[in-house]
Amino acid sequence: MEDKILEVKNLVKYFDVEKAGFLKAVNDVSFHIFKGETYGLVGESGCGKSTIGRTILGLYDKTGGDVWFNFENVHELSDKEQFALYRKMQMIFQDPYASLNPRSTIREIISEPLEVHGIFKKKKDQMNRVYELLEEVGLSRDHVNRYPHEFSGGQRQRIGIARALALNPDFIIADEPISALDVSVQAQVVNLMKRLQAEKGLTFLFIAHDLSMVKQFSDRIGVMYLGNLVEETSGEALYENPLHPYTKALLSAIPIPDPDIEEKRERIILEGELPSPINPPSGCVFRTRCPMAMDICKDVKPVWQEIDPGHRVACHLYDTNYKDSPRTGPQRTKDVVEEEIQL
Numbered sequence: 001m002e003d004k005i006l007e008v009k010n011l012v013k014y015f016d017v018e019k020a021g022f023l024k025a026v027n028d029v030s031f032h033i034f035k036g037e038t039y040g041l042v043g044e045s046g047c048g049k050s051t052i053g054r055t056i057l058g059l060y061d062k063t064g065g066d067v068w069f070n071f072e073n074v075h076e077l078s079d080k081e082q083f084a085l086y087r088k089m090q091m092i093f094q095d096p097y098a099s100l101n102p103r104s105t106i107r108e109i110i111s112e113p114l115e116v117h118g119i120f121k122k123k124k125d126q127m128n129r130v131y132e133l134l135e136e137v138g139l140s141r142d143h144v145n146r147y148p149h150e151f152s153g154g155q156r157q158r159i160g161i162a163r164a165l166a167l168n169p170d171f172i173i174a175d176e177p178i179s180a181l182d183v184s185v186q187a188q189v190v191n192l193m194k195r196l197q198a199e200k201g202l203t204f205l206f207i208a209h210d211l212s213m214v215k216q217f218s219d220r221i222g223v224m225y226l227g228n229l230v231e232e233t234s235g236e237a238l239y240e241n242p243l244h245p246y247t248k249a250l251l252s253a254i255p256i257p258d259p260d261i262e263e264k265r266e267r268i269i270l271e272g273e274l275p276s277p278i279n280p281p282s283g284c285v286f287r288t289r290c291p292m293a294m295d296i297c298k299d300v301k302p303v304w305q306e307i308d309p310g311h312r313v314a315c316h317l318y319d320t321n322y323k324d325s326p327r328t329g330p331q332r333t334k335d336v337v338e339e340e341i342q343l
């Protein structure tokens, strides 16, 4: 049995927005991450991915549910324990420029976590660690006295990665780490993260809005829509056998480099606007844009169910709990439903 490093259980995060009420950024989300794997979290902007990352780190209080990291409940730690936890969990951000202090040199930026945690007594040892980190991420030690604006976007992201690695963490939350980079540089940064993962046994939560980016780097993928996880499975299964209509729509938007396939395949264009998380739809949150919506979807929130080993989905099309539903119930297997519906 693989070891879990992180377990997120029924996590809820609401923001209190004055006058408007509560913004339901994360609504009853459960997933776990095994040691050494990359879990990709994907979904369009505003669906709650970053909020999950920040709540896992304890940067946001939770509204409900639990986050367990190495069997410790992150939100029940004392300040001292929380501080110690930051040695094990780190974050890489989307915009390396915004997350690096423009007035600090690279040496100051990378040595900051080492100083805050009092890792080295001697300056020389700390400096050697900074050199070692720069080399690990493919930068020269000659860069150490330069400022962030003197680097390209890809190099800045390498600096962000070096800083995240400084304390030898076990787990890194990478929040859209390649979205702001040129396509040609994206692959280099992904390859760097893959190499570091292999060398150090790191575990990643990789957050992105684009399924094709997530696929390059993830063992398993969770698809989010409006604060909810709607599907989760391995990268291959998600591409070969997507179940949720939202996942199918996301996949249909990814261009395929073969013009023959591209010409024939069906695009699923989602109708309507993304609803507000302050006032999300009743029942299934996706129903207002779902091409397969049924009556039950309006009234009942679909259960997060394991349909095949390791393949979870929250959708009434596959739900065996509602025996009276016209298209679901125990007599209908997943294959029968799919044959009938042919999305």
Ligand SMILES: Nc1ncnc2c1ncn2[C@@H]1O[C@H](COP(=O)(O)OP(=O)(O)OP(=O)(O)O)[C@@H](O)[C@H]1O
Residues within 6 Å of the ligand: 015, 017, 023, 025, 043, 044, 045, 046, 047, 048, 049, 050, 051, 052, 209, 277
């Ligand atoms: N501090 C906050 N206060 C109030 N609302 C917030 C706060 N942070 C996020 N939100 C809202 O919570 C929802 C989820 O935001 P979040 O940033 O987690 O989404 P996301 O999927 O990561 O999108 P993006 O990629 O655009 O950051 C959004 O509606 C956002 O406006």
